[in-house]
Amino acid sequence: MRTYRMIESTPSLLAVHLRRSIEMEEQIAGVIAEREGLDLATDPRPRVAVAAFSGVMRITGRMWGAGEDISVDSIRAITESCLDHLGPALAEDWRRTGARPDGRTAPRTRRTQSVTRAREKCPLHHNHPPGNVICLTPCTGSITILLGCPAVTSFDSSPQLGVWRALLALTVVFVMLATTGWTAVRQHRGDASPLQATLSAWERGRIDGRDLPAADAPAARLAQFFASLTARQSARLAARYPLAVGNMNGAPVELRYRANRIALQQARRVERERVHDDRLSPVGKQTAERRMKRFGVMMRPHRQVLAFDPMGSGRMAEVFGDLSRARRVSVVVPGVDTNVLTFERTQRKYAAPVGMAQALYGAERRARPGTRTAVIAWADYTTPVGLGVDAATSMRADDGAGRLDSLVRALPGRTAVALYCHSYGSVVCGVAARRLPPRVTDIAVAGSPGMRSDSASGLGSRARIWAARDSDDWIQDVPHMEVGGLGHGADPVSAGFGARVVSADRARGHTGYFEPGTDSLRNFAEIGVGGYDGVRCASGDAACREGISGTTTA
Numbered sequence: 014m015r016t017y018r019m020i021e022s023t024p025s026l027l028a029v030h031l032r033r034s035i036e037m038e039e040q041i042a043g044v045i046a047e048r049e050g051l052d053l054a055t056d057p058r059p060r061v062a063v064a065a066f067s068g069v070m071r072i073t074g075r076m077w078g079a080g081e082d083i084s085v086d087s088i089r090a091i092t093e094s095c096l097d098h099l100g101p102a103l104a105e106d107w108r109r110t111g112a113r114p115d116g117r118t119a120p121r122t123r124r125t126q127s128v129t130r131a132r133e134k135c136p137l138h139h140n141h142p143p144g145n146v147i148c149l150t151p152c153t154g155s156i157t158i159l160l161g162c163p164a165v166t167s168f169d170s171s172p173q174l175g176v177w178r179a180l181l182a183l184t185v186v187f188v189m190l191a192t193t194g195w196t197a198v199r200q201h202r203g204d205a206s207p208l209q210a211t212l213s214a215w216e217r218g219r220i221d222g223r224d225l226p227a228a229d230a231p232a233a234r235l236a237q238f239f240a241s242l243t244a245r246q247s248a249r250l251a252a253r254y255p256l257a258v259g260n261m262n263g264a265p266v267e268l269r270y271r272a273n274r275i276a277l278q279q280a281r282r283v284e285r286e287r288v289h290d291d292r293l294s295p296v297g298k299q300t301a302e303r304r305m306k307r308f309g310v311m312m313r314p315h316r317q318v319l320a321f322d323p324m325g326s327g328r329m330a331e332v333f334g335d336l337s338r339a340r341r342v343s344v345v346v347p348g349v350d351t352n353v354l355t356f357e358r359t360q361r362k363y364a365a366p367v368g369m370a371q372a373l374y375g376a377e378r379r380a381r382p383g384t385r386t387a388v389i390a391w392a393d394y395t396t397p398v399g400l401g402v403d404a405a406t407s408m409r410a411d412d413g414a415g416r417l418d419s420l421v422r423a424l425p426g427r428t429a430v431a432l433y434c435h436s437y438g439s440v441v442c443g444v445a446a447r448r449l450p451p452r453v454t455d456i457a458v459a460g461s462p463g464m465r466s467d468s469a470s471g472l473g474s475r476a477r478i479w480a481a482r483d484s485d486d487w488i489q490d491v492p493h494m495e496v497g498g499l500g501h502g503a504d505p506v507s508a509g510f511g512a513r514v515v516s517a518d519r520a521r522g523h524t525g526y527f528e529p530g531t532d533s534l535r536n537f538a539e540i541g542v543g544g545y546d547g548v549r550c551a552s553g554d555a556a557c558r559e560g561i562s563g564t565t566t567a
Contacts, residue, residue, distance in 0.1 A: 034067065034071075037067075037402055038060070038063045038064060038067050039060075040402045041063050041402065041499075042059040042060045042062075042063045043059075044498055044499065045059040045062070045063070046059040048496070065099065069092075069095045069096055069099055070092070072095050073088065073091050073092045073095050076091050076095070077091050089487075089490075206322075206324045207256055207276075207279075207280070207322075207323060207324060208256045208257075208260065208322045208324060211254050211255070211256040211257045212228050212256075212257050214253075214254060214257075215228050215254045215257040216228065218253070218254065220242070220246055220249065220250060221246065225238075225250075226238050228257055228261060230263070231263070232262045232263035232419070232422060232423035233263065234263065235261060235262070235263025235264060236263045236264075236265075238263075239263070239264055239265055239268065247265070247268050248268075248271070251268055251271050251272035251275065252272075252275060254272075255272040255273065255275040255276040255279065256272075256276045256321070256322070257272075258272035259272035259273035259275075259276050259318070259320065259321055260273075260320050260321070260322065260393075262419050262420065262422070262423030263423055265337075266317075266319065266332070266336050266337055266425065267337070269318075269319055269320075270316075270317045270318060270319070270332075273318040273319070273320070273321045274312055274316075274318065276321055276323075277308045277309075277311050277312045277318065277321060278308075278312055280304075280308050280321075280323040281305050281308035281309055281312065283323075284301045284302070284304045284305035284308065285301075285305050287301035288301045288302050288305060300354075303354055304323075304327075304353065304354065307353055307354055307356075307357075308323075308353075310357070311329070311331075316331060317331060317332040317333070317336075318330070318331050319331060319332050319336075319389065319393075320391075320393040320420075322393075323353070325395070326352035326353065326354075326395070326398065327352050327353030327354075328352075328353070328392060328393045328394065328395065329353050329356050329392050329393065330389055330390060330391045330392060330393045330420075331356075331366075331367060331370070331389070331390045332387055332388070332389050332390075333370050333371060333374040333387065333388045333389075333390070334374055334385075334386055334387030334388060335385065335387060336387040336389070336424070336425060337425050337426075338385055339385050339386055339387035339425075339428055340384055340385045340386070340428060340429075341377075341384060341385075341386050341387075341428060341429050341430075341431070341541060341542060341543065342386070342387050342388070342389065342424055342428045342429070342430045342431075343370075343373055343374075343377065343386065343387070343388045343389070343430075343431045343432075343433060343537075343541040344388075344389045344391050344417075344420070344421070344430060344431070344432050344433065345366055345369045345370045345373060345388065345389065345390050345391060345433045345435070345438075345527075346391055346413075346417065346432060346433065346434040346435065346438035346439075346441055346442055347365075347366045347369070347390075347391075347392055347396070347435055347436070347438050348396060348397075348435050348436030348437030348438045348439075348440075348460075349396055349397045349398070349404055349436060349437045350396065350397075350398055351365075351366060351392045351396045352392070352396070352398075356390070356392055361524065363524070363525070363527045363528045363529075364524035364525075366390035366391070366392050367390050368527065369390065369433075369435070369527040370388045370389065370390035371388075371390075372527045372528070372529055372534055373388050373433065373527060373534065373537055373538060373541065374386065374387075374388040375529075376529070376534050376535060376537070376538035377538045377541045377542050379538070380535075380538040380539055380541075380542050380544055380547070381542040381543075381544060384542050384543075386541065386542060388541075389420075391417070391420065393416055393420065394409065394412060394413030394416050394417070394441065395409055395412065395413070396409060396413075396437065397409050397437055402499075404437060405499045405500065406498050406499060407440060407444055407465055407498075407501070409437070409441075410437070410440040410441045410443070410444045410465070411444055413441040413444075413445075414441055414442075414444035414445035414448070415445075417432075417441060417442070417445045417449075418445050418448050418449055418450075421449060421450060421452065421453060422450055424452075427452060428452065429452060429454045429543070430452050430453045430454065431453070431454060431455040431456075431457065431540055431541050432453060432455070432456045432457065432476075433457050433459070433537055433541075434456065434457065434458045434459070434461070435458075435459050435460055435526065435527075436459075436460050436461070436462065436488070436523065437462065438458075439458035439459070439460075439461035439462070439463070439464055439505070440461075440462065440463065440464065440465060440501050442456050442458065442464065443458075443463070443464025443465045443466055443472060443501070443502075444464075444465055446464070446466075446472040446473060446474035446476070447472060447473035447474060449474060449476065451475060453474070453476045454476055454477065455476055455477045455479060455540050455541075456472075456474065456476045456477070456478050456479065457478075457479035457480070457481070457515075457536075457537055457540055458478075458479070458480050458481070458505050458512075459480075459481045459482070459517070459526040459533060459537075460481075460482060460483070460486050460488045460523045460524075460526060461480065461482070461488065461501075461504075461505045461506075462488055462491045462493070462500075462501045463491075463493050463495070463500065463501025463502040463503060463504065463505070464501065464502060464503075464505055465495070465501055465502050466502050466503065467502055467503045467510075468503065468509070468510055468511050469505075469510055469511040469512045470511060477513060477561070478505070478511070478512045478513065479512060479513045479514075479515055479536075479540060479557070480505035480506045480510070480512040480513070480514050480515070481506070481514070481515050481516070481517040481520075481526060481533045481536065481537075481551070482506045482517055483517045483520035483521070483522060483523075483525065483526070483533070484517075485521070485522050486520075486522055486523045487522065487523055488523055489504075493507070506551070513548075513550075513556075513557035513558070514550065514551040514552065514557055515532070515533070515536040515548055515549060515550060515551055515557055516532040516533070516536060516549040516550065516551045517531065517532055517533040517536075517551070518531065518532040518533075519531045519532060520532070520533045532549055535547075535549070536548050536549055545558055545561045546558070
C-alpha cells in the first residue's frame with residue numbers, strides 16, 4: 014500500500030507505472046489473440062476486452078489506495094464490486110434505467126432488451142444465477158461480448174468455460190500475488206551490470222601466467238582449478254574479481270563468502286555515493302540509503318553470503334550452518350517480490366527468506382541434533398514484482414529453474430538435498446524438477462499456485478513431492494489451471510495431484526509456513542533431516558508417509 018500511494022503521488026513513478034500497465038495489457042491481448050486464432054493487427058476485440066478490464070482494475074486500485082483497509086480481502090471485495098458495475102455502465106441508459114428515487118425500476122431501453130436476448134442465447138448463461146459484470150465468452154461460433162453474465166471471479170468447472178473468462182479471471186486473482194504492493198517500482202539504470210563487467214574481466218584474466226577457466230565451465234572443472242591454487246592465489250582472485258568468484262558454482266564456499274563480502278563493500282560504496290547524488294529524486298535517495306544499510310548488514314563477519322548481484326532489485330543467497338561439512342542440505346526458494354531489500358525483514362520476519370531459513374535450520378537441529386545440516390536462503394533468481402504478467406506465467410521461473418539446478422549440482426560432496434518452495438517459488442521448483450539431479454530427495458511446496466504440472470508424477474522427478482497449505486491461505490482462491498500460458502496448473506494439495514499433503518496447522522495465512530510452533534515448520538524439519546516417521550499428514554493418518562522406507566504407516 015505504501016508503494017502504491019507513493020506511485021500515485023509521484024508523477025515520474027506514475028508515468029512508469031502507466032507505461033508498464035500498457036505493456037502488460039498488450040501482452041495479455043496478444044495471448045488472447047493467439048489463443049483464439051485472431052490477428053491482433055486487424056481485430057480490435059482482444060485489446061478492447063483487456064482495456065475494459067484494466068480500466069476496472071485501475072479504479073479498484075484508486076479506491077483501495079484511498080481506503081483504510083489495505084488487506085487482500087479488501088482489494089478482492091472492491092474488485093468484485095467494480096466488476097459488478099461494468100455491465101450496467103456499458104449496457105444501460107443511465108438516465109432511463111436503474112432504480113429511481115421512488116424505488117421503481119425505469120423502463121428498459123431497446124439496447125438492454127437486445128442484450129438480454131443475446132444473454133439468453135449464450136450457452137454459458139444457462140444454470141447460472143444472474144450477475145452484473147462483463148462476460149467474455151465464445152457464443153454461436155464467434156466471440157461475443159455479453160453484458161450481465163456471471164462474475165468472472167467465480168469459476169465454473171464445466172467444459173463450456175470460455176477462455177476469455179479464464180484469462181481475465183486469472184488476471185484478477187494474480188493481483189493477490191503482489192504481496193508487497195499494487196505494482197512494482199523497478200530500478201531502471203543505464204549502467205552495465207557489475208557482475209557482467211567482472212565476468213568479462215575474468216575472461217581476459219590470468220593468475221601467475223595461467224589462463225583462467227571459463228566462468229560458466231562445469232562446477233567440477235572449476236573446483237579442480239581452485240584446488241590447484243594456493244590460498245594466496247585464491248585470495249587474489251577473490252579480491253580482483255569478487256562478483257565473479259562470489260557467484261561461481263564450483264568455487265570453494267568459504268572463498269565465495271569472502272569474495273561476496275568484498276563485493277558487498279563495493280556495492281555499499283556505490284549506494285553511499287547515490288545517497289548524495291542530487292540527480293536522484295528523494296525516493297531514489299531513500300532507496301539508495303536502504304540498500305547501503307542492507308549491504309552493510311550483510312557484510313558482517315558471521316554472514317555467509319553464497320551469491321550476490323546488486324544489479325536492479327538484486328539477487329542474494331545466504332547459508333546457515335556449515336555447508337562444506339553438512340550431511341543434509343535444505344534450500345528455501347521464495348516467491349514474488351523478493352529482492353535484496355526484502356531478503357531479510359524485522360517485521361514479519363518469517364515471511365522473508367532469511368527468517369524462513371533461520372527457522373528451518375533451528376527446527377532441523379532440534380529435530381535431530383546429531384545430524385549436520387545446512388540451510389540456504391536462496392533468492393538468486395529474479396522474482397516477479399507486483400502486478401504483472403510475470404507472476405501469472407513461468408517466465409521468471411524458467412530462468413530461476415536453471416539457476417536452481419546449477420546451485421544444487423555444485424553443492425559440496427554428495428549430500429542429500431531437500432527443496433522448500435514457497436508461493437511462486439513452487440513454480441520455479443516445478444519447472445526445475447525434471448532436470449534436478451538424484452541428490453534432490455524431497456521437494457516440499459507451501460502456499461503453491463501450482464507447479465506447471467497436472468500431477469506429481471508429471472513433474473518427472475524421482476524426488477518425493479510434499480505439499481502444505483493453511484486453511485486461511487488466500488492462494489486457495491487462485492484458479493489452479495493453465496490457459497494460454499497464464500496460470501500454473503493443478504493444485505498440489507488436491508487429491509488428484511498426488512503429492513504427500515502434510516499438516517500446516519497454526520500457520521498464519523500465506524506467509525506463515527515457517528513460523529515457529531507451526532505444524533508446517535515441524536514437518537519441513539523432519540523432511541529435511543530424513544525423519545519421515547515424524548511427519549504429520551494433513552489427513553490425520555499416515556497416508557502421506559506411505560511407501561517411504563523405514564516409516565510406520567499403521
